Amino acid sequence: MTAPTLDSLAAVLPGLVLAPLLLGVINRTKAIFGGRRGQPILQTYYDIAKLLRKGAVYSRTTSWVFRAGPIVTLAAVLGALVLVPLGGAPAVMSFPGDLVLLAYWLGLARFFTVLAALDTGSAFEGMGASREVQFSALAEPALLVGLAALVKQAAAPSLAGAYAAITPQALWTGGPGLFLVAAALLVVYLAENARIPVDDPNTHLELTMIHEVMVLDHGGPDFAMITYAASLKLWVLGSLVVGILVPVRTGCMAADVAIAVAGLAALAVVTGIIESTMARLRLVRVPHLLVAATVLATLALVLAWRHAA
Amino acid sequence: MSAWIDTLMVALMLANLALLCSSRLRMLVRVVAVQGLVLGILPVLAEDGNVTVRMALLVVASIGLRGVVFPILLLRTLRQANVRREVEPYVGYTLSMLFGVVAFGASLWIDSRLPLTGQAFSSLAVPVAIFTMLVGLFLIISRKKAVSQVLGYLVLENGIYILGVSLVLEVPLLVELGVLLDAFVAVFVMGIATYHISREFDHIDVDQLDSLKG
Numbered sequence: 001m002t003a004p005t006l007d008s009l010a011a012v013l014p015g016l017v018l019a020p021l022l023l024g025v026i027n028r029t030k031a032i033f034g035g036r037r038g039q040p041i042l043q044t045y046y047d048i049a050k051l052l053r054k055g056a057v058y059s060r061t062t063s064w065v066f067r068a069g070p071i072v073t074l075a076a077v078l079g080a081l082v083l084v085p086l087g088g089a090p091a092v093m094s095f096p097g098d099l100v101l102l103a104y105w106l107g108l109a110r111f112f113t114v115l116a117a118l119d120t121g122s123a124f125e126g127m128g129a130s131r132e133v134q135f136s137a138l139a140e141p142a143l144l145v146g147l148a149a150l151v152k153q154a155a156a157p158s159l160a161g162a163y164a165a166i167t168p169q170a171l172w173t174g175g176p177g178l179f180l181v182a183a184a185l186l187v188v189y190l191a192e193n194a195r196i197p198v199d200d201p202n203t204h205l206e207l208t209m210i211h212e213v214m215v216l217d218h219g220g221p222d223f224a225m226i227t228y229a230a231s232l233k234l235w236v237l238g239s240l241v242v243g244i245l246v247p248v249r250t251g252c253m254a255a256d257v258a259i260a261v262a263g264l265a266a267l268a269v270v271t272g273i274i275e276s277t278m279a280r281l282r283l284v285r286v287p288h289l290l291v292a293a294t295v296l297a298t299l300a301l302v303l304a305w306r307h308a309a
Numbered sequence: 310m311s312a313w314i315d316t317l318m319v320a321l322m323l324a325n326l327a328l329l330c331s332s333r334l335r336m337l338v339r340v341v342a343v344q345g346l347v348l349g350i351l352p353v354l355a356e357d358g359n360v361t362v363r364m365a366l367l368v369v370a371s372i373g374l375r376g377v378v379f380p381i382l383l384l385r386t387l388r389q390a391n392v393r394r395e396v397e398p399y400v401g402y403t404l405s406m407l408f409g410v411v412a413f414g415a416s417l418w419i420d421s422r423l424p425l426t427g428q429a430f431s432s433l434a435v436p437v438a439i440f441t442m443l444v445g446l447f448l449i450i451s452r453k454k455a456v457s458q459v460l461g462y463l464v465l466e467n468g469i470y471i472l473g474v475s476l477v478l479e480v481p482l483l484v485e486l487g488v489l490l491d492a493f494v495a496v497f498v499m500g501i502a503t504y505h506i507s508r509e510f511d512h513i514d515v516d517q518l519d520s521l522k523g
Contacts, residue, residue, distance in 0.1 A: 173312050176319040288330065291403050295326060298410055302417065303319070306432060 010257050011089035015081050018261060019235040020044035020228065022268040026195075029272025044231060051224035059217065062119050069116025070218060070225040076109035077229045080236050085160045085243065087260030088253045096157035099147040103140060106192070106236075109229065110136055117214035124206040128213030131283070135198060135210070138290035139191045146184040146297035150244070152304040153177060166247040177307070180300035182244045187293035189237040189267075191286075193230070196275040198286050238264050314354050318433040320347050321471070322413070325444040328464060329405040333394050337460050338383045341467075344441075345375025348467055352474050355430045367485055371470075374489055379463060379496050386500040387456060390507035397514070400451040408447060416440040425476065434475030441468030455506060455513040459499045466492050 024041035031038025040046070058066065083102045085091040091098075114133055117125040151157060154165030171178055191198040194211035206213050215226050239260065246263035250256055281289060324344040331337055349372030352364055360368075398405065416439035425435065445465030449458050470488070507513045 176316045180319070288403055288406075291406055292326070292330060295406050295410055299319070299322065299413070302413065303315075303433075306417075 005090070007253060008090050008092040010253060011084070011086040011091055012081060014086065014257060014261050015232065015235045015239070018264075019231040020048065022234050022238065022264060023231050025265055025268035026272045026275070029269050030276050033272065033276035044227065048224045048227055051219075051227070052221050054220040056218075056220035056222050059120060061121050062217075065112075066116045066119040066217070067222070069112045069119070070222040070229070072112040073109045074225045074229040074232075076105045076112070077232045077236065080105035080109075081232055083159060084236050084239050085163045086239050086257060088249055088256030090164075091160045094158045094160035099144070099151060099159050099162075102147070102159065102236075103144050106143075106233070107136075107140065109233070113214055113226075116218070120217045122217065124209075124213050125216060127207075128210050131210045132214060135191055135286055135290060138287050138294070139188045142184050142290060142293040142297050143188045143192075145294060145301055146181045146188070147240075149177065149181050149297060149300040149304045152301060152308060155308065163243045163247075166244055167249065168247055171244075171247055177300045177303040178244055180296045180303070182241055184293040184297035184300070185237070185241045185244070187289060187296075189234075189241055190271070190274070191290060191293075192237055193234045195271055197278050197281045197289065200280050234268075235264065238267050242267055314351075314431045315433055317347055317351060317354065318431055318437045321437050321467075322440065325441055325464070326406060326409050328444060328448060328460075329409045330402045332396050332402060334387055334392060334396055334454065334456055335384065335394065337396065337457060338380050338387070341460050341463050342376050342380040344464070344467055345379065346372055348470055348474075349376060351471070355474060370486070370489055374493055375463075375467070378493070382496055382500050383456060383459065386503050390456075390504050390513060392454065392456065392507065392513060396457055397453040398451055399453065405447070405451065409444065412443040412447070413440050416443060430475060434471060438468050438472035438475060441465075441471060444468075453514050453516050455499075455503045455515050458515065459496060459503065462495065462499070463492070 021041070021044070023044045024039075027043065028038050028041050080102050082092045083094070083098050083105070085094075110132065114129040117129040147159065147162070150162040150166075151159075154162040156162050156165055166178065190196075194201055199210040199212075200208065201212065203209050203212065206216070211230075215223065218226055242260055242263035246259060246266075248256065248259045250259070321344060324340050324347070327340045328337060328344075331340065349368050352368060353360060356364065400408070413436070416436045419439055420436040423435065442465050445461045445463070445468055448461030448464060452458065452461070466488075503513050510517065
């Protein structure tokens with residue numbers, strides 16, 4: 001395990017500060033596509049600030065699990081953020097096999113969101129939890145196999161090493177493997193962050209919600225934590241995609257990080273475009289999409305394997 | 310150069326997967342057409358851009374048939390026969406896709422065991438060829454519609470073509486044209502047969518042929 005240096009702060013600080021901005025960019029893109037002016041681009045910050053000032057109401061049927069849910073979720077997503085490199089900046093923590101830990105941080109966050117949802121005893125939340133677990137069980141192989149393909153291709157055992165090995169030149173001459181991984185991770189990014197075509201973040205019908213329905217009973221600071229954790233998750237999975245597609249290395253770390261952040265903003269715009277132009281998939285078709293992502297990641301892994309052999 | 314060929318190979322592979330998981334007949338026809346186009350360019354890249362008249366002729370004939378004539382014939386059959394749009398598979402789409410992964414693994418294994426004399430221009434060429442053939446066979450046995458069986462046959466033929474191009478670059482012109490002519494006649498006859506089946510029985514569901522057994 002490499003010791004964290006001051007440089008690696010550059011990989012984490014932009015995430016901590018700018019993550020809620022991505023949601024604003026997505027919403028603004030959707031508003032422009034819909035011919036509306038849209039909410040302020042900083043709306044998520046206002047929401048979080050407002051929620052933090054409020055008190056929380058807890059149902060008498062809930063237990064400590066319900067209160068622990070948002071805290072553990074936020075902590076787990078922060079744990080994931082620490083593992084992901086951004087631009088040229090190294091991740092704060094990096095050791096062989098850290099991609100497995102990344103998948104499990106995200107898994108822990110999801111597990112506690114689901115537990116808190118089940119703890120309320122609401123039928124709707126149970127349904128949302130069931131769907132969330134079903135879809136993420138299919139998305140997780142895609143994430144793990146995709147990252148494994150990256151690691152195999154770079155012949156470096158850690159995430160930071162794998163992403164450092166991706167250069168513009170490798171992207172052009174290394175064949176299509178990297179693009180396959182990027183496509184698979186993009187699907188995981190959309191599915192895990194409850195975006196269209198898997199889930200609609202704006203839906204107001206409990207029957208069709210997946211992620212939103214699980215957090216209906218949370219309020220005040222708890223919901224602020226959930227919102228912040230959701231935007232951090234968007235940032236973490238987004239930077240996995242951007243790390244592949246925008247591997248620009250200028251040599252100056254500040255510039256690299258700025259380019260990566262710009263890439264994330266561009267990805268948010270792309271997400272907004274996808275959401276504006278696509279319809280949500282029928283629930284029975286979603287597993288189909290996720291299996292396709294896993295298949296793409298598997299192909300990339302096989303290609304990387306043959307490349308190494 | 311090799312990166313380009315590898316990209317084409319992966320494109321062929323993705324087309325195979327798309328064939329396994331798409332549920333609309335028209336979509337299937339289009340994907341087979343795209344696969345035919347990609348196949349057509351393959352010899353040009355394999356020869357490193359040294360185009361001879363003979364090869365140009367073959368490329369044009371192959372692209373014209375696989376990418377234009379076959380799709381038009383099949384789409385016309387679909388229109389005339391008033392087929393429902395769904396593929397109606399015996400094996401579900403997700404399972405089909407998993408079959409795709411297994412089949413690709415199997416073709417990699419077969420490739421490693423196969424004592425080939427020639428040297429393929431890309432290490433992926435032979436596995437992709439075998440994979441395409443397996444997918445073609447799978448389409449033939451796992452889908453109900455007669456049209457998807459024609460498509461399966463075409464995909465199978467595409468696989469054989471990849472194998473031929475990758476191993477023996479200098480296939481005699483006559484053989485090559487003969488194969489193309491065979492495929493053309495087959496698609497033509499099958500298109501007409503499908504049309505007549507649907508006229509006679511109001512559907513092209515080959516499942517019903519079982520009841521013909523005594």
